[in-house]
Amino acid sequence: MSPTKRTETPRTVVVTGLGATTPVGGDVPSTWSALxxxxxxxxxxxxxxxxxIPVQFAGRVAVEPLEVMPKVEARKLDRSGQxxxxxxxxxxxxxxxxxxxxxxxxxxGETVDELRLGVVIASGIGGVTTLLDAWxxxxxxxxxxxxxLTVPMLMPNSPAANVGIELRARAGVHxxxxACASGAEAVAYALEMIRSGRADVVLCGGTEAAIHPLPMAAFANMMAMSKRNDEPQRASRPYDKSRDxxxxxxxxxxxxxxxxxYAAARGARVYAEVAGAGMTSDGHHIAQPEPEGRDIARAMALAIEDAGASVDQVVHVNAHGTSTPAGDITELKAIRSVLGDEAADKVCVTSTKSMTGHLLGGTGAVExxxxxxxxxxxxxxxxxxVDDPDDDVCLDIVRNxxxxxxxxxxxxxxxxFGFGGHDVVVAFRSVG
Amino acid sequence: MASQEEILAGLAEIVNEIAGTEVEDVQLDKSFTEDLDIDSLSMVEVVVAAEEKFDVKIPDDDVKGLRTVGDAVNYILNASGK
Structure with a gap:
């Protein structure tokens, strides 16, 4: 296949491969069936x-990396890199x-011209366990x-770089x-790389491994985490009245x-089109979301516009919905304001974090x-x-x-959405 | 004080741990970089692990001279004899 160069009109971008290792499954099929x-x-x-520490539970990955990766390779990678x-x-x-x-x-075996291949893998915190263990x-x-190997393991770009090296990607590794918008921003960045003609194929994603006493204590001290130690499986409860x-x-x-x-020329199976992305920032506070949801609404509107979609085509939102008292409802209200009442009454919303927990820099990619x-x-x-929905829930939540x-x-x-006021929304469209 | 055989066996364990090379492939005439999949960063790991295992000091300037496993075994023998 001859390399495609920069094009004047943005190219259509599709998803042809998926991978995951999450608290509910060691790969995509097991994760999807658990969800x-x-x-x-x-x-x-x-x-x-x-x-x-005050919070004594978390979502560890369902399959430890050493079960699927040789020890010699694993010891050269931070857990997030694994x-x-x-x-x-x-x-x-x-x-x-x-x-x-x-x-x-x-x-x-099918390969991609390395000059036309990019990698974009995000992380919120980078190799924090490597850094703290080395200390x-x-x-x-x-x-x-x-x-x-401490430095090459702890660099936030280490996961992207190691994947880029394995695939010999030379169009750019980013x-x-x-923060918690990183994984979605990676998808948006990859979309732009292909649209603009910099690459034909981009492997993108996000990763995080921050279950360590220091970040756990630090997040807990921000009053951001649930302390439901006696019922860990019921602790992540977006939209429920008792979420904490x-x-x-x-x-x-x-x-x-x-x-x-490119996908059509090689006869690839296409899951969906990455139809658009919207990215804004709220200029408000380092850890508190802007209470009106002004800029998360704007990010959604931009994503829908970028996708060339109409609001009534938006049938589902995988919400950020982290199970915090303020953030969950602000997001729902923003969805309603963007879609308008007619479309909002038909959209169904879910927060898969109720099952996976919050994967920080990995979350936007897994979701x-x-x-x-x-x-x-x-x-x-x-x-x-969602046993007892918050009175302010204003949309149809997919429950149970x-x-x-x-x-x-x-x-x-x-x-x-991420600490610091980063709002990223990615729109996916069905194909065929 | 460790014998040559004991040092070789100890180094083989270290190289196996760091690079995954089979223990029996770690022989005196083997080059760390060319035969045993040890790059410059991994070599630092080998040296630090050997220092700990054999209770010797191997200054950074001397590491460049350790091309083969035999070089390292002899260095450790001499260093631990002092």
Missing amino acids: LAGKSGIRTLTEEWAEQ FAMIAAREAWADAGFAAKNTPAEDGS DVFKEKGPRRVGP TPVS GFVMGEGAGCLVLESAE SVATVLAVYHRMAPPTIN DPRPLPEGEIVALNDS
């Missing part, structure tokens, strides 16, 4: 340090490309014992950092995006995977633990059981 079944991935932490590599390999294979972007010895080594054993904060999760999600013409699958299978996963989505051309949004 549809309404299974919680949240558990009581069994580490000794958990007793010292998650990203696992999800990236799944997505790459799912798109039908040859492992390591290298043909097999018999010449079989423990420094204090206990002295500076000589600090590993020479790492957006925007988010639940920390870990993991990664990855998507292979390519231009529609993009879920949104793509919702469009592809025309089935929205449920929100669990999955919800079939309508036939015809449909659009679904993935909302992701």
Whole structure:
């Protein structure tokens, strides 16, 4: 296939591969079936340090990286890098490309021109466990014992760089950092790379591994986390009256995006179109969302406009919905204001964080995977633990059981918002 | 004080841990970078692990001279004899 150069009109971009490792499953099929079944991935932490901190539960990945990755490889990667590599390999294979972007010895296996291949993998915090573990080594054993791989492991761009090196991607390797919007921003960035003609294929995603006493204590001290220690599986309860904060999760999600013409030329299976993205910032506060949802509404409107969609095509929103008292309702009101009453009365909203917890920089990517699958299978996963909906819930929340989505051309949004006022919305459209 | 055989066996364990190379492939005539998949960063890990295991000091300036496993074994033998 001849390389495509910069084009005057933006190119259509599609999703052809998905990968994930999450608190509810070690890959996409297991994660998707757990989400549809309404299974919680949240558990009581069994580490000794958990007793010292106010929040003693989290969503660890369902499958430990060492179960699917050689030890020698794993020790060179931060835990967030391990998650990203696992999800990236799944997505790459799912798109039908040859492992390591290298043909097999018999010449079989589809590869991408490395000059036309990009990687965009985000992280909110980077290699925080590597950094803190290295500091423990420094204090206990002295500076000589600090590993020479500490820096390449803790760099926030390390997951993207390692995946980029494995695939020999040379069109550009990038790492957006925007707290809990990072994963969605990676998808938006990848969309732009392909639209603008910089690349034909981009592997994008987000990852996070921050279940460590220090970030756990720090988030807890922000009064941002649920302290429902006696009922961990019921702690992430977006839209419920008794919600009391988010639940920390870990993991990664990855998507292979390519231009529609590139995908068509190789006969790839297409899950959905990445139809548009909207990115705003709220100029308000480092940790508090702007209370009117002014700029999250604007991000949604921009995504819908960018997608060339009408509001009545938007049938589903995978909401940011973190289970915090203020944020959940602000987002619902913003959705209603953007769609208008007629379309808002028909849209169904879900927060998969009720099952996975909040994967911080990974969340926008894992939820993009879920949104793509919702469009592809025309089935929205449920929100669990909404036992007594908040009186201010103003939209149809998918509760307990999955919800079939309508036939015809449909659009679904993935909302992701981050500390610092980053608002990112990605719009996915059904194909065929 | 460790014998040559004990040092070789200890280094083989370290190289196996860091690079995944089979223990029996770590022989005196093998080059760390060319034969054993040890790059410059991994070599620092090997050196620091060897310092800890054999209770010796291997200054950074001396690491460049350790091309083969045999070089390292001899260095550690001499250093631990002092």
